[in-house]
Amino acid sequence: VTELEGFLRSDGRWGVRNHVLVMPVRAAANHAVARIAAVVADATAVEHQAGVPEGVDAARLRRTLTGFASNPNVAEAIVVGVTDDDAWLADALDATHTRVEFLSLARSGGIQGTIDTGIAAAGAAVARARETRRLPMEPSELVLGLECGGSDAMSGITANPALGVASDLLVGSGGTSILAETPELIGAEEHLAARATTPQVAEAVRATILGFERAIRELGVDVRGAQPSPGNQAGGLTTIEEKSLGAAKKGGSAPIVAVLDFGERPSLRGLHIMDTPGHDIEQMVGMAAGGCQIIAFTTGRGTPTGCPIAPCLKIASNTRVFERLAGDIDVNAGAILDGSASVGSMGREIYASLLDVAAGTSTASERRGNREFAISRIDFPAHASPV
């Protein structure tokens, strides 16, 4: 195992990457952001379709963008808005470790002017980021996001329990893990509530999971088709309960210390639950907004996605998919079924791989440039807010 070294931030948190993030405040800035990142190749750009924060989702949108851009893996952020009204994100980031520069299309003389200014700003930020050195870091400073996507019937038997062992090892060293994907915990609520550290946390576990189930019911929709997805079903998962009991195994056996809202930062160490959708990208963005520096992502069907700022270690539940999607997947937990590993030994291997990745080893999705980004919404007003 490589000795763990990371980037110490002014707020005491540790980064395992040193990104310069170029982020639009609203969708009309996407094009300028993409053009800046196309020139400054070492900058990391995201795109989204949000408008001005309004209504029920305003706090959620602000928390997501602010938390993501102040993730400890981000050294500096170039934030691009349309008018001065979009300065709210840069103002919020001023109170964090992230060094921020705000550009607006209106203030920079239009989109081309913004691109030119942004290229200079991002280039200077990348040069500064290159000068920052890693320092010895304790694994207990890690916040690990637990994710499964494109699950199959093997996920709950191989990759997820092995990841649970890795999560327990991290939590046992004083670190933090986040279990999420609320719809994929439906049916596992009592099992999880029993592991809560206090009656209040147990109640929050139940309320969050049952609340999501109620929201689905109130929509009057059939959740099948989304959960389990067509691919989950083809992979042998029959019901949401079966998927959930397998999905929850990613959280190992550690006590659950708190329940977090989407994109909320943990204030304790240990295993948390975050209330996110099962949508892989929305979930990873929520966990990164909450401060996860690294993500472990199990898959049975195989999926290439990653997170723009937090390295995502991809773990296959079966050897067939690991071999077929070799360039997209990092670890083969199918070795458990093949008999060449136990859940325990695979868990230790995953933990060691996570420490390697934290120390700087790139993951398949990082090498490929997978930088998917999406923001979870819960409110859908008839009239969209201006972009």
Place this chain on the structure above:
Amino acid sequence: MRGYRRADGRVGARNHVVVLPSVVCSALAARKIASDDAVAISHQHGCGEVGDDAEHTRAVFEGVACNPNVAATLVVGLGCETVQGKALAATIGTRGQAVLYAGIQAEGGTDRTVERGRELLLELTDRVASAGREPVGLDELILAVDDPSAPFAPRLEELVRRAGARLVLPEAGRGSETHADLAAAGAQIIVSWCGAGEGPIGFAVCPVIAVSGDAELYAALRDDFDIDGTGEPDSVADGIWALAAATFDGRLTASERRGARDFCLRRLTRTM
């Protein structure tokens, strides 16, 4: 005006070959396949959607692929997504559109999908290469306005009616999130009304005529909007109408000139 006549008689103002990911998970592969040779659509949707929301997303993808400005579409899927890419491609095909499909899980990963996708894209590009513009009447124009409450809308509607052209309005929502709906309904050109503080935005397969209703923002972003919409509404409408005909004929709008291929999708409910 001159436009691209399709096999079903409709006319396109543009001749795009599109690479459409059926889910966010295949967006990077789609972008790599498209490179500079096709329009890659970039979006964050297609999975974890339920009910009307899932059907709306699927229908918009289908409709955009069948927009008259689109000559051919390569659908790129993952395999396990809610909006199944392979089925989507089959439906697009039944509408007579040139379409092919590649899926990441079936091909065996991103690299093989990009390789296969490049071959399929070449096949599609060859198939539609012979398309050329031919003279068409103003009555072939299908113009969309993304906000029925825009001050110029009544006069523009009158101009459209008088020419025997068609006007498409959003059935729900307003602004840029309706652009995909409007394109799916067959609009060749979208007129976008940008109110106070609203920035101009393009669209993947349709020229967007961005009209600013904010004098200060228009002054600051003169090159990025197409029309100053703060003047007398009837003369603004006349200006839009003249520009729409020229745009159909091949004149690039501001968002086309800057290469913006935006694709915002209206969502109906929360992701699961």
